[in-house]
Amino acid sequence: MNQTCHDRIIAPSVLASDWGRVAEEVKRATEAGADWLHLDAMDGHFVKNISFGPQFVSAIRPHTNLPLDVHLMLTHPQNYLEAFIKAGSDQITVHVEAEHDVSTTLKQIRDAGLKTGLALNPATPIDDVMPYLNEIDLLLVMTVVPGFGGQSFMENETMPKVSAARAMREAQGLDFHIQVDGGIDAQTVKIAGANGANVMVAGTALFAQDDMAAAVEGMRGAD
Ligand code: DX5
Ligand code: ZN
Numbered sequence: 001m002n003q004t005c006h007d008r009i010i011a012p013s014v015l016a017s018d019w020g021r022v023a024e025e026v027k028r029a030t031e032a033g034a035d036w037l038h039l040d041a042m043d044g045h046f047v048k049n050i051s052f053g054p055q056f057v058s059a060i061r062p063h064t065n066l067p068l069d070v071h072l073m074l075t076h077p078q079n080y081l082e083a084f085i086k087a088g089s090d091q092i093t094v095h096v097e098a099e100h101d102v103s104t105t106l107k108q109i110r111d112a113g114l115k116t117g118l119a120l121n122p123a124t125p126i127d128d129v130m131p132y133l134n135e136i137d138l139l140l141v142m143t144v145v146p147g148f149g150g151q152s153f154m155e156n157e158t159m160p161k162v163s164a165a166r167a168m169r170e171a172q173g174l175d176f177h178i179q180v181d182g183g184i185d186a187q188t189v190k191i192a193g194a195n196g197a198n199v200m201v202a203g204t205a206l207f208a209q210d211d212m213a214a215a216v217e218g219m220r221g222a223d
Pocket of ligand 2: 039181
């Protein structure tokens with residue numbers, strides 16, 4: 001495995017930005033040195049919150065050249081793939097717990113030329129994603145129960161899964177990113193990194209800072 005494939009990637013979550021000035025917020029994150037932008041779509045059914053759909057992704061697309069990392073918290077992601085693809089997503093992550101044929105959904109994403117991601121909730125065992133590891137570019141180990149920003153990092157429930165994912169990746173000679181999402185800040189990023197995560201999603205801890213560039217660099221270098 002080429003180590004540069006797993007350099008740390010910082011992905012601010014737009015959920016925590018000021019949506020009244022979202023174009024400026026996206027520009028702020030881009031100029032702060034973010035690597036990807038993370039976009040959380042929620043349907044009010046798979047999670048207990050409603051956020052935005054594909055139109056929001058298309059509204060953001062012209063304001064940055066960063067890869068748009070779209071996280072679908074939807075019960076039926078397969079019904080909305082086409083719209084999120086047309087909206088300009090670069091990669092789409094779906095949940096293993098959603099109601100769909102996971103391999104078919106991943107194939108549709110891949111066939112459209114996008115990167116594929118698979119997510120699991122804190123309560124879901126790592127075994128549930130094992131059958132799909134050779135079909136993904138990214139594994140998202142949720143570090144909070146998804147639905148809301150600003151929650152606390154669930155270290156005990158989730159870090160063993162991050163380490164297990166890293167071990168499986170090495171054992172199987174695979175090359176997917178390991179992403180964490182929820183409660184990531186200047187401190188918890190170190191714990192996630194030490195366990196094997198390389199893609200750090202952070203909402204509150206980045207958008208709340210006046211100097212986002214310093215916060216991004218702080219997270220990139222923290223270990
Ligand atoms: C949670 C979302 C996250 C959220 C993270 O349901 O998937 O991406 O924006 O927010 P923070 O970093 O504030 O925990
Ligand atoms: Zn997310």
